[in-house]
Amino acid sequence: MAYLLIYFVCAVSPLLAVAEPLALLCSLDPELNWIGVAMMVTLGQVTGFAFLYTFGGQVIQRVQWLSNRLEALDLSRYQNAKWKITASAAVLGLPPVTLLSLAGRGYETRRNFYLLIVLAGRFLRFLMIAGAPALFVTYFGPWLLPAWIHDLFPGVPYP
Secondary structure (H helix, E strand, O other), X not given: XXXXXXXXXXXXXXXHOOHHHHHHHHHXXXXXXXXXXXXXXXXXXXXXXXXXXXXXXXXXXXXXXXXXXXXXXXXXXXXXXXXXXXXXXXXXXXXXHHHHHHHHHHHOOOHHHHHHHHHHHHXXXXXXXXXXXXXHHHHHOHHHOOHHHHHHOOOOOOO
């Protein structure tokens, strides 16, 4: 049930930016597998990005200042580097994947290929984000974590 909740929260995370903190905190829960957390966060985010990609054109038409800025960009000079830009956005977050997804059809990428690159890049990103605290607790022990993190999981005994 927790994984399903993570998925739904992360489906709206492209707009709310809660995926990274959620992945960090949920990976510290000993009842959740950190790889499963990374997978659910990734799938939720990619679902949100797919909705933005599909319906981004309608949003851009309604928001005039965004439409003007996208029309001012010359995307033809990035024609050969689109997959590299998408991969950089998926793993590093620069440029933001939310903006690339909103540009959607104006960005002129094939939807399935775009979402596949975002899925792979985001999974790699969230494996690192969710794995870092889980591995820290495994190798160094949870007693080194701050008290406020211990308070998040009151039923978990820490040595």
